[in-house]
Amino acid sequence: MRRSVSFAVFLAVVVLGASALTAPPRNAAAVAPQKAESAEVKIDNFSFGPSTLTVAVGTTVTWTNRDDIPHTVASSDDPKAFKSKVLDTDEKFSFTFTKAGTYPYFCSIHPKMTAKVVVE
Amino acid sequence: MKTTSQQALSGNTQNELVYDHNHDGVDRRGFLKCMAWAGTGAFCVIRGGVLRSYSLGRLAEMDLKETAGELSFAQISDSHMGFNKAANPDVAGTLKAAVDKINGLAVTPEFLLHTGDISHLSKPEEFDTVEQILKSATPKDIFYVPGEHDVLDDDGKQFRERFGRGAQGAGWYSFDKKGVHFIALVNVLNLKAGGLGTLGQEQLEWLEEDVKPLQYSTPIVVFAHIPLWSVYPEWGWGTEDSAQALSYLKKFGSVTVLNGHIHQTMQKVEGHITFHTAASTAFPQPAPGKADSPGPMKVPAEQLKSVLGITDVNFIRGKQALGLVDSTLG
Numbered sequence: 001m002r003r004s005v006s007f008a009v010f011l012a013v014v015v016l017g018a019s020a021l022t023a024p025p026r027n028a029a030a031v032a033p034q035k036a037e038s039a040e041v042k043i044d045n046f047s048f049g050p051s052t053l054t055v056a057v058g059t060t061v062t063w064t065n066r067d068d069i070p071h072t073v074a075s076s077d078d079p080k081a082f083k084s085k086v087l088d089t090d091e092k093f094s095f096t097f098t099k100a101g102t103y104p105y106f107c108s109i110h111p112k113m114t115a116k117v118v119v120e
Numbered sequence: 121m122k123t124t125s126q127q128a129l130s131g132n133t134q135n136e137l138v139y140d141h142n143h144d145g146v147d148r149r150g151f152l153k154c155m156a157w158a159g160t161g162a163f164c165v166i167r168g169g170v171l172r173s174y175s176l177g178r179l180a181e182m183d184l185k186e187t188a189g190e191l192s193f194a195q196i197s198d199s200h201m202g203f204n205k206a207a208n209p210d211v212a213g214t215l216k217a218a219v220d221k222i223n224g225l226a227v228t229p230e231f232l233l234h235t236g237d238i239s240h241l242s243k244p245e246e247f248d249t250v251e252q253i254l255k256s257a258t259p260k261d262i263f264y265v266p267g268e269h270d271v272l273d274d275d276g277k278q279f280r281e282r283f284g285r286g287a288q289g290a291g292w293y294s295f296d297k298k299g300v301h302f303i304a305l306v307n308v309l310n311l312k313a314g315g316l317g318t319l320g321q322e323q324l325e326w327l328e329e330d331v332k333p334l335q336y337s338t339p340i341v342v343f344a345h346i347p348l349w350s351v352y353p354e355w356g357w358g359t360e361d362s363a364q365a366l367s368y369l370k371k372f373g374s375v376t377v378l379n380g381h382i383h384q385t386m387q388k389v390e391g392h393i394t395f396h397t398a399a400s401t402a403f404p405q406p407a408p409g410k411a412d413s414p415g416p417m418k419v420p421a422e423q424l425k426s427v428l429g430i431t432d433v434n435f436i437r438g439k440q441a442l443g444l445v446d447s448t449l450g
Contacts, residue, residue, distance in 0.1 A: 046355075046412075046413035067413075068207065068416050069415055069416065070241060070272070072272075074313075085273055086241060086242070086272040088241060089205070105313075106314065109269070110268075111311040111312060111313055111314060111315045111356060112316075112353075112355065112356040
C-alpha cells in the first residue's frame with residue numbers, strides 16, 4: 001500500500017515535469033524556474049521596432065531609446081500594465097511579462113508612436 | 121541607464137565637440153558660426169487689430185514705421201534646455217542670442233511669450249537655466265505654456281509651480297493687455313495612444329466661459345504649444361479637440377493662434393483666424409513628411425541662422441485683424 005502511494009506520487013511528479021517541458025505553465029510558481037528569456041525593442045526614428053513583438057510568458061523585454069529625443073514606453077491599457085520614466089538617448093527600460101495576453105503600448109510624449117507585445 | 125562611456129561622451133560635449141565632423145554638419149568652426157546667428161524668436165506687433173510677426177533677424181532691415189503698433193511682444197519657443205546633441209550642442213548659447221536680439225530691438229516688446237518645451241527633460245536645473253537667461257531680457261513680464269518636454273514624469277506639477285501664474289486646471293489662464301485678450305492653453309497632458317495634442321473637456325468649458333463676456337471686436341491671441349490646426353497629424357502635429365476650442369472664437373473679428381512644437385515657421389488663415397507657428401531657439405525639425413521622422417534636423421551651420429527664430433507681434437488698435445510676421449535670427 002505504502003509502496004503504491006509513493007509510486008503514484010513519483011508518477012505524478014514525472015507527468016507534471018514532462019508537461020512543464022512541453023506546454024507553457026499556467027502557474028509559473030508550481031514548476032522549477034525556467035531559463036530567463038529576454039527580448040529587445042529598439043526605439044529609432046520615432047518608432048518601436050519590432051512594432052509587434054511576440055514572446056513567451058516570463059520574458060523580460062528591454063527597450064532602448066536610440067533617438068536624439070526622449071521617449072517613454074507606456075501601456076495603452078487602463079490601468080496601465082507598465083510605464084517607464086522618460087528615457088533619454090541610450091537609456092533603457094525593462095519589464096517582465098508574467099501573464100499571456102496582448103499588451104499595446106505607446107510613447108506618452110509622442111502618442112503617434114504605438115506598438116504591442118504579444119505574450120503567449 | 122546610460123553606460124559610463126556614454127555619460128563621458130555627454131559630459132565632453134559640454135566643452136568640445138566629439139561628433140563625427142564629416143557627417144553631422146557641425147564642427148568647431150561651424151559651431152562658432154552657429155553661435156553668431158542662432159537663437160531666434162519673433163517680434164509681434166498688433167496694428168489695427170492685425171497681428172504682424174517679424175523674425176528678429178529681419179527687423180534690422182525694416183523701416184521702423186512698418187513695425188510700429190499699439191502693442192508689441194515677442195514670442196520665443198522650444199528652448200529645449202538640456203539638449204546637447206549634434207543638431208545644437210549649445211542651446212543655452214542660442215537662447216542667449218535670441219535674448220540679445222530682443223534686447224536690441226528699437227521698440228522694446230511689452231512682454232515675452234514662451235510657447236513651451238522650455239526644458240528638454242523637465243529637470244529643475246534646465247528650468248533654472250532658462251529662467252536665469254531670460255532674466256537678462258529687457259521685457260520683464262514672461263508668459264509661459266508647457267510643452268510635452270516640460271511635463272515629463274510629473275504631469276506638469278513642477279511647471280505649474282514655477283510658471284503657473286495663478287493658472288487653473290492643468291495650467292490654462294488668460295489676461296488682457298491694451299484691449300487684446302490673451303489665452304494660454306495646455307494641450308500636452310493626458311495624451312492618448314495614437315492621438316494628437318489634447319485640450320480636454322474641462323479646459324474647453326473654461327475657454328467657452330472665458331470668452332463669453334468679451335465684445336466681438338476684442339482681438340484675441342491664443343497661445344499653446346502643439347499647433348491648434350492640423351499641420352501634419354501623421355507626426356502628431358495637431359490637436360484632437362482644437363475644432364471645438366476654435367468654435368468658441370469664431371464670433372470674434374480677429375483671432376491669432378500662436379504655437380511652437382514643430383520648430384519651423386508656418387502660417388495659415390482660416391476665416392477670421394490666423395494660425396502661426398514659431399521657430400525653435402534650439403534646433404530645427406524637418407518640414408512635414410520630408411524625413412522619416414520629426415527628429416532634430418542637422419543642418420549646415422550657414423543655414424542654421426535661417427531656421428531658428430523669434431516672433432514679434434505688434435498690435436495697432438482700430439482695424440479688425442492682427443498681423444503677424446516671422447523673422448529669423450540671421
